[in-house]
Amino acid sequence: MAESDRKDVGAGRKVRLRVRRQDGAERVETKRWEEFEVPYLPQMNVISALMQIQKDPRTVDGKTVAPVVWECSCLEEVCGACTMVVNGKVRQACSALVDALAPKGETITLEPMSKFPLVRDLCVDRSRMFEDLKRVRAWIELDGTHELGAGPRESARAQEERYPLSRCMTCGCCLEACPQVNDSSSFVGAAAVNQVRLFNLHPSGAMNRVERLESVMGEGGVADCGKAQNCVEVCPKEIPLVDSISQVARDTTKHLLFGWLLK
Amino acid sequence: MASKTTVRSEGGKVRRVVVVGGGLAGLMTVIKLCEAKVPVDLLSLVPVKRSHSVCAQGGINASVNTKGEGDSPQVHLEETAYGGDFLANQPPVRGMAEAAPGIVNMLDRMGVPFNRTPEGLLDFRRFGGTLFHRTAFAGATTGQQLLYALDEQVRRFEVEDVVDDHGVSIPGEKMVRKFEMWDFLEPILDDSGVCVGAVAQDLKTMQIRPFLGDAVVLATGGPGLVFGRSTNSVICTGTAAIAAYKAGAVYANGEFIQVHPTAIPGADKLRLISESARGEGGRIWVPKDKADKRAANDIPERERDYFLERMYPGYGNLVPRDIASRALFKTCFHEGRGIFDEATGKNELAVYLDLTHKDEKFLRAKLAGILEIYEKFAGVDPYKHPMKVFPAVHYSMGGLWVDYEADARGSLKAGSPRNHATNLPGLYAVGEVDYQYHGANRLGANSLLSCIYGGLVTGPAVASYRQAMAKSAFDLPKSIFEKAEKRATDDYARILTQNTDAKAPENAYKLHEELAETMLRDCTIERDNKALDGVLAKIGELDLRVKSVRVTDTSQRVNQGAQFVRHLENMLVLARVIAQGARNRDESRGAHYKPDFPRRDDERFGRTTLAVHEQVGSVKFVRAFDYTCAGETVHVTDAIDTSLVTPRERKYEQAGAASAAATGKLGSEPESKSGATTEAR
Numbered sequence: 025m026a027e028s029d030r031k032d033v034g035a036g037r038k039v040r041l042r043v044r045r046q047d048g049a050e051r052v053e054t055k056r057w058e059e060f061e062v063p064y065l066p067q068m069n070v071i072s073a074l075m076q077i078q079k080d081p082r083t084v085d086g087k088t089v090a091p092v093v094w095e096c097s098c099l100e101e102v103c104g105a106c107t108m109v110v111n112g113k114v115r116q117a118c119s120a121l122v123d124a125l126a127p128k129g130e131t132i133t134l135e136p137m138s139k140f141p142l143v144r145d146l147c148v149d150r151s152r153m154f155e156d157l158k159r160v161r162a163w164i165e166l167d168g169t170h171e172l173g174a175g176p177r178e179s180a181r182a183q184e185e186r187y188p189l190s191r192c193m194t195c196g197c198c199l200e201a202c203p204q205v206n207d208s209s210s211f212v213g214a215a216a217v218n219q220v221r222l223f224n225l226h227p228s229g230a231m232n233r234v235e236r237l238e239s240v241m242g243e244g245g246v247a248d249c250g251k252a253q254n255c256v257e258v259c260p261k262e263i264p265l266v267d268s269i270s271q272v273a274r275d276t277t278k279h280l281l282f283g284w285l286l287k
Numbered sequence: 288m289a290s291k292t293t294v295r296s297e298g299g300k301v302r303r304v305v306v307v308g309g310g311l312a313g314l315m316t317v318i319k320l321c322e323a324k325v326p327v328d329l330l331s332l333v334p335v336k337r338s339h340s341v342c343a344q345g346g347i348n349a350s351v352n353t354k355g356e357g358d359s360p361q362v363h364l365e366e367t368a369y370g371g372d373f374l375a376n377q378p379p380v381r382g383m384a385e386a387a388p389g390i391v392n393m394l395d396r397m398g399v400p401f402n403r404t405p406e407g408l409l410d411f412r413r414f415g416g417t418l419f420h421r422t423a424f425a426g427a428t429t430g431q432q433l434l435y436a437l438d439e440q441v442r443r444f445e446v447e448d449v450v451d452d453h454g455v456s457i458p459g460e461k462m463v464r465k466f467e468m469w470d471f472l473e474p475i476l477d478d479s480g481v482c483v484g485a486v487a488q489d490l491k492t493m494q495i496r497p498f499l500g501d502a503v504v505l506a507t508g509g510p511g512l513v514f515g516r517s518t519n520s521v522i523c524t525g526t527a528a529i530a531a532y533k534a535g536a537v538y539a540n541g542e543f544i545q546v547h548p549t550a551i552p553g554a555d556k557l558r559l560i561s562e563s564a565r566g567e568g569g570r571i572w573v574p575k576d577k578a579d580k581r582a583a584n585d586i587p588e589r590e591r592d593y594f595l596e597r598m599y600p601g602y603g604n605l606v607p608r609d610i611a612s613r614a615l616f617k618t619c620f621h622e623g624r625g626i627f628d629e630a631t632g633k634n635e636l637a638v639y640l641d642l643t644h645k646d647e648k649f650l651r652a653k654l655a656g657i658l659e660i661y662e663k664f665a666g667v668d669p670y671k672h673p674m675k676v677f678p679a680v681h682y683s684m685g686g687l688w689v690d691y692e693a694d695a696r697g698s699l700k701a702g703s704p705r706n707h708a709t710n711l712p713g714l715y716a717v718g719e720v721d722y723q724y725h726g727a728n729r730l731g732a733n734s735l736l737s738c739i740y741g742g743l744v745t746g747p748a749v750a751s752y753r754q755a756m757a758k759s760a761f762d763l764p765k766s767i768f769e770k771a772e773k774r775a776t777d778d779y780a781r782i783l784t785q786n787t788d789a790k791a792p793e794n795a796y797k798l799h800e801e802l803a804e805t806m807l808r809d810c811t812i813e814r815d816n817k818a819l820d821g822v823l824a825k826i827g828e829l830d831l832r833v834k835s836v837r838v839t840d841t842s843q844r845v846n847q848g849a850q851f852v853r854h855l856e857n858m859l860v861l862a863r864v865i866a867q868g869a870r871n872r873d874e875s876r877g878a879h880y881k882p883d884f885p886r887r888d889d890e891r892f893g894r895t896t897l898a899v900h901e902q903v904g905s906v907k908f909v910r911a912f913d914y915t916c917a918g919e920t921v922h923v924t925d926a927i928d929t930s931l932v933t934p935r936e937r938k939y940e941q942a943g944a945a946s947a948a949a950t951g952k953l954g955s956e957p958e959s960k961s962g963a964t965t966e967a968r
């Protein structure tokens with residue numbers, strides 16, 4: 025069963041990939057490009073091309089090399105693992121379909137994201153993003169998991185505002201694309217700021233609104249955003265990041281000006 | 288002298304419990320442990336926020352009855368037992384059904400953006416195997432939203448200090464330490480067979496080291512990769528469960544593998560289109576004329592065969608998955624009436640899943656997540672065109688055997704150290720990796736529930752176990768851990784170095800393809816004994832050939848090739864458990880269907896399959912065994928506790944057949960033999 029979907033359409037067609045490789049962050053001398061060619065499969069995405077390289081890692085010049093290393097898990101653009109730079113654009117490799125990228129057999133280039141420490145080949149270390157979730161206290165201060173009845177009532181409209189913000193999969197696209205995120209800045213980036221908005225919108229979450237705002241107020245906070253809007257363009261979940269940034273920026277300003285009155 | 292339960296051992300180490308897996312089941316367990324003041328080391332193959340639970344789409348069941356339909360936990364219990372074709376022990380199912388409304392409330396308090404009714408209450412939708420609106424949902428990415436909520440709560444404990452017995456914070460020690468991108472290799476057993484930790488490997492540096500744990504909880508999810516492409520994430524190889532099985536843990540009901548009727552094909556994975564599509568009104572059909580070449584939208588209503596509605600008027604498109612997949616297979620494969628594909632000139636194993644009669648705004652509010660997936664990956668607009676779907680391997684009802692202790696009402700006894708304990712003392716299992724709640728067939732939206740309920744139960748069970756254990760892992764001689772570490776290190780070295788000079792070495796990925804092909808063809812929707820003999824012979828052949836595998840990568844850093852060899856070796860062991868279990872079970876029950884034995888045979892097979900590892904290449908099946916939990920010897924048999932819902936034949940042709948209450952025939956509630964203990968299973 026389910027094998028019947030393996031049609032032989034496009035038999036003989038090849039997919040060509042140019043892959044940026046490096047054995048580890050400190051091993052700059054191993055930085056190189058390698059090119060591979062794999063058979064085309066129907067409904068093929070970049071991940072299935074990489075999987076074929078993994079099975080038989082040989083470059084176009086017939087040299088056997090170590091298989092390309094990358095991260096992936098869900099394969100349906102919901103876990104965020106497979107983020108990389110495909111043809112110069114940061115995105116998820118699992119939803120990068122070969123038919124769309126290379127309809128005429130063009131070469132597809134793959135590079136790791138550049139704003140995170142390199143681990144190997146296309147794999148980078150995004151742990152700073154998870155650390156940032158701690159910094160902005162992206163959670164609700166629950167009394168406990170014991171039975172305490174239902175949560176606060178919420179209108180369908182409020183749910184429709186929160187749900188899209190809550191779909192952030194910590195993929196890193198927004199940080200990769202942001203000019204303000206770089207070696208010489210400590211800017212926390214759009215994803216974490218969006219979490220501040222998300223939790224401040226929730227009736228229980230709002231009880232810790234001030235701590236969350238203060239977490240993005242000083243050095244590297246929301247004020248470092250240069251409003252370039254690159255983030256919102258690359259966010260695969262179409263999260264209204266610029267709105268989130270403006271909202272949080274307004275709230276922090278208000279808190280800065282009038283916060284002491286409320287203390 | 289530090290007693291076994293002080294926060295720190297004599298040597299100053301914080302006594303921890305190891306939880307492997309950060310999907311819903313693992314995270315919920317961690318939260319419960321932290322609330323019980325037990326510090327945790329949490330290991331996961333991927334950052335826990337990327338665990339497979341993130342894929343779940345449709346929702347989570349709870350009989351909250353906000354629609355005034357008369358739903359109740361009792362009905363939920365009955366329908367789950369009935370849908371599972373009476374293979375599940377019923378007390379845990381009752382516990383789960385009764386806890387469900389509280390669980391959804393808890394998630395609501397955590398901030399999950401569940402869809403709402405106009406009054407601001409939680410909205411519920413329909414799912415398979417029931418006539419009630421019982422499924423709470425957050426768009427069509429419910430699993431993602433639930434996983435994030437639990438992930439956030441665990442992060443709170445990542446910044447919380449461990450306090451010593453005087454209530455003073457211990458500097459640098461947090462309640463939760465995460466080890467993400469680590470692969471669990473094996474449980475560590477002390478000389479008396481008690482599990483006192485785990486050996487794991489850092490997938491970045493490839494360093495192998497032991498983790499001491501007063502108990503180890505496996506929450507490592509399902510094994511879809513045994514079938515190659517499935518709806519599962521690529522990390523779902525079942526390797527951790529098999530490592531435990533090889534160390535002596537019993538594996539139960541392995542042959543029960545759920546095939547989901549509606550997925551879309553892909554070269555790398557079969558992407559699911561959730562049952563919620565049908566829960567919100569989606570209809571399945573094929574053209575009446577099998578040679579019909581028209582586009583779906585050009586085929587008029589009367590020329591369509593809504594075959595599920597025709598065959599099962601009682602539940603229609605929302606029959607349970609085993610039934611829907613079989614009906615689809617019959618229609619497409621046996622009758623040759625699948626959608627005609629011009630490109631291949633054949634009737635494919637494919638049907639239409641049609642939502643085009645629904646209002647677009649309604650669909651966007653409730654199903655956008657899955658319709659996006661269809662649009663992205665199939666390249667067709669599902670708001671305007673019926674989707675083309677296929678069956679795909681989806682879920683394992685079977686898994687590591689775990690115990691439970693029933694209370695006087697026939698529900699689970701809260702806090703018993705036996706709940707979710709495997710037969711290896713100190714080793715627990717929870718989530719899709721256990722076999723406990725779904726019998727021979729899982730109802731949609733019951734898995735997220737069983738994962739979270741399982742976690743709620745496992746946390747306190749482990750806390751009780753710690754109180755009762757004879758000795759803490761942290762007071763044991765180092766040699767036990769060094770030995771385990773050495774064995775694992777040697778085994779890894781073997782993988783890296785074996786067959787380096789071989790003339791015709793095997794390739795692990797190619798062997799995996801061969802395994803998947805045979806499993807998929809002969810061990811899924813329909814099973815035939817001759818074909819299963821072929822599957823077993825093939826697995827035997829692969830068991831030999833896998834010894835000739837040469838690793839494709841010899842690097843010391845992020846060696847995914849070597850990791851895959853290890854997982855493949857374990858997948859072969861699991862494949863045998865599945866196939867041999869299927870071969871032995873000469874009946875049809877839930878997802879296990881043999882045309883030669885089309886009926887359920889309670890007399891011969893109304894029992895749990897219990898598999899015990901002997902050596903690679905053979906499985907032993909037992910009818911009973913003894914194990915020790917917290918100092919008490921428990922006798923376990925393969926008998927099923929059906930004291931709460933009387934087994935009967937499933938008849939989804941009839942509306943309300945799954946529950947007496949659902950037909951309004953209340954009062955026929957089966958008398959509860961609640962005094963019965965679980966001793967006699």
Ligand SMILES: Cc1cc2nc3c(=O)[nH]c(=O)nc-3n(C[C@H](O)[C@H](O)[C@H](O)COP(=O)(O)OP(=O)(O)OC[C@H]3O[C@@H](n4cnc5c(N)ncnc54)[C@H](O)[C@@H]3O)c2cc1C
Nearest residue numbers: 308309310311312332340345346471508718719732734735
């Ligand atoms: C596409 C899809 C949709 C679904 N939709 C629904 C739905 O709507 N409703 C529903 O109820 N159910 C649904 N299910 C089923 C449900 O999602 C899963 O059964 C459930 O999420 C399993 O959760 P878990 O916590 O047991 O494991 P997982 O979420 O699979 O997590 C396993 C964890 O274990 C870790 N792990 C595994 N092996 C190792 C190892 N060797 N070493 C270290 N760590 C390891 C992983 O990293 C991960 O953190 C769906 C399933 C699929 C595939």
Ligand code: SF4
Nearest residue numbers: 202249250252253255
């Ligand atoms: S809008 Fe701000 S956060 Fe977004 S890319 Fe620009 S600078 Fe970065």
Ligand code: SF4
Nearest residue numbers: 192193195196198259
């Ligand atoms: S906000 Fe969007 S781009 Fe940024 S991490 Fe989240 S999902 Fe990715």
Ligand code: FES
Nearest residue numbers: 097099101104118
């Ligand atoms: S693999 Fe999960 S987003 Fe691509």
